[in-house]
Amino acid sequence: MKENINLKSSPRIQPVSLAKLQIVLRVVWRFRAFYMMLLPGVIYFIVFRYLPMYGVIIAFKDYAIMEGITGSAWVNPWxxxxxxxxxxxxxxxxxxxxxxxxxxxxxxxxxxxxxxxxxxxxxxxxxxxxxxxxxxxxxxxxxxxxxxxxxxxxxxxxxxxxxxxxxxxxxxxxxxxxxxxxxxxxxxxxxxxxxxxxxxxxxxxxxxxxxxxxxxxxxxxxxxxxxxxxxxxxxxxxxxxxxxxxxxxxxxxxxxxxxxxxxxxxxxxxxxxxxxxxxxxxxxxxxxxxxxxxxxxxxxxxxxxxxxxxxxxxxxxxxxxx
Missing domain, CATH: 1.10.3720.10 (MetI-like)
Incomplete structure (x- = not known):
């Protein structure tokens, strides 16, 4: 019979995940200078490209400046x-x-x-x-x-x-x-x-x-x-x-x-x-x-x-x- 294995508590899974995490951290630390140079670009895209995507929902609302994005009413039909x-x-x-x-x-x-x-x-x-x-x-x-x-x-x-x-x-x-x-x-x-x-x-x-x-x-x-x-x-x-x-x-x-x-x-x-x-x-x-x-x-x-x-x-x- 096959044994039911709980993957969350399996001792074989956790050490492997921890080892992978340590490898990733070592790689990041090894190339930390490159990641630091990459950081301003990543921050730029997050702040000016991804966060503003939240405002896309006003395409489905009757947007009013005084009401704001969350306070504006949804349109019907959408x-x-x-x-x-x-x-x-x-x-x-x-x-x-x-x-x-x-x-x-x-x-x-x-x-x-x-x-x-x-x-x-x-x-x-x-x-x-x-x-x-x-x-x-x-x-x-x-x-x-x-x-x-x-x-x-x-x-x-x-x-x-x-x-x-x-x-x-x-x-x-x-x-x-x-x-x-x-x-x-x-x-x-x-x-x-x-x-x-x-x-x-x-x-x-x-x-x-x-x-x-x-x-x-x-x-x-x-x-x-x-x-x-x-x-x-x-x-x-x-x-x-x-x-x-x-x-x-x-x-x-x-x-x-x-x-x-x-x-x-x-x-x-x-x-x-x-x-x-x-x-x-x-x-x-x-x-x-x-x-x-x-x-x-x-x-x-x-x-x-x-x-x-x-x-x-x-x-x-x-x-x-x-």
Whole structure:
């Protein structure tokens, strides 16, 4: 007959658990310096990312500032604010603008940093490589207010540098910043320009980890530089490309609030108004925090599913975040 063993009081289980705990504590103490460096980042995410998740419940309440989160009444039905957002006459336009702008940024913003990183990696003139790398990643540290000033200087219909050239060549000035035909191109182009050098740095770091003996063996076999790039460099950074793609896919419904809010105007609302700008006007300026939270939760859920789906597809090629 099998004996009934009480696992909680079994003398065989407790010593093993205690031994494992001691091993974990020794490992933590051994790498305590690294854990101390990790601690500020963990605290940041707990305080500013995880604790605020409690406020998501106001998406299911008629939130009143004086009543607070716990004192505000629950809505009936629970999906009232989601339904209000869905039935808005601007829902289809907002969703399509957000997805289109994000997809354009995702597609056009992926290849240029990889190409720049490959060119810099192949460059053997150190001073030229340093200058190009510095000039390309400096725009990443510029705020969108400064970039808007640069775009205004270049693309303004009245006095913009490019329009001056067009007029002097015998043409008519083009309203780049106020035309629905050009505004998305301005958005995507400025986004690519700002993040070009910063993205290249990430890929350069990945290229630095490729085993140099692979290139030496390829040279012995008579492979050209293009062959080595195609068969060694690009496969060597494939995991980083997929990782960044998955992370960007999770922000597909963001589309860049700061950039669009600073650059857009009422004339380009039909092609530039996105979920975040609408939430800012309708939800925050009118103090409808419940509606703003409902839209934010909607975006987060969609982003979660996109990340899970992209990671599952990536795992079929042997890659993925987890």
């Amino acid at each position: 999906y009232k604010h989601f339904q209000s957002f869905y039935e808005s006459p601007y829902f289809n336009q907002l969703l399509s603008n957000t997805i289109l702008i994000s997809c354009y940024k995702l597609l056009w913003g992926t290849l240029p940093p990889i190409l720049l990183a490959v060119l810099l990696n192949e460059c053997r003139v150190r001073w030229l490589k340093s200058i190009v790398q510095t000039l390309t990643y400096m725009p990443h540290f510029l705020s969108w207010v400064i970039i808007f000033g640069i775009l205004l200087t270049l693309f303004s219909q009245n006095g913009g540098l490019i329009n001056r050239w067009i007029v002097e060549a015998g043409g008519t000035s083009i309203p780049f910043l106020t035309s629905t035909d050009y505004f998305r191109s301005i958005l995507v182009g400025s986004e690519v320009w700002q993040n070009l050098g910063w993205g290249a740095i990430i890929y350069l770091a990945a290229m630095a980890g490729i085993d140099p003996t692979l290139y030496e063996a390829a040279k012995v076999d008579g492979a050209s530089r293009l062959r080595m790039i195609w068969h060694i460099t690009l496969p060597g950074i494939r995991s980083i490309i997929i990782l960044l793609f998955i992370l960007k896919l999770g922000h597909l419904l963001d589309a860049g609030f700061d950039q669009i809010y600073i650059l857009y105007n009422i004339q380009v609302y039909p092609v530039a108004d996105i979920l975040d700008t609408w939430v800012y006007r309708t939800g925050l300026q009118q103090l409808n925090f419940s509606l703003a939270s409902a839209v934010g939760l909607f975006k987060s859920v969609i982003g979660l599913f996109l990340v899970l789906a992209a990671n599952r597809i990536a795992k079929k090629w042997g890659e993925g975040i987890w």
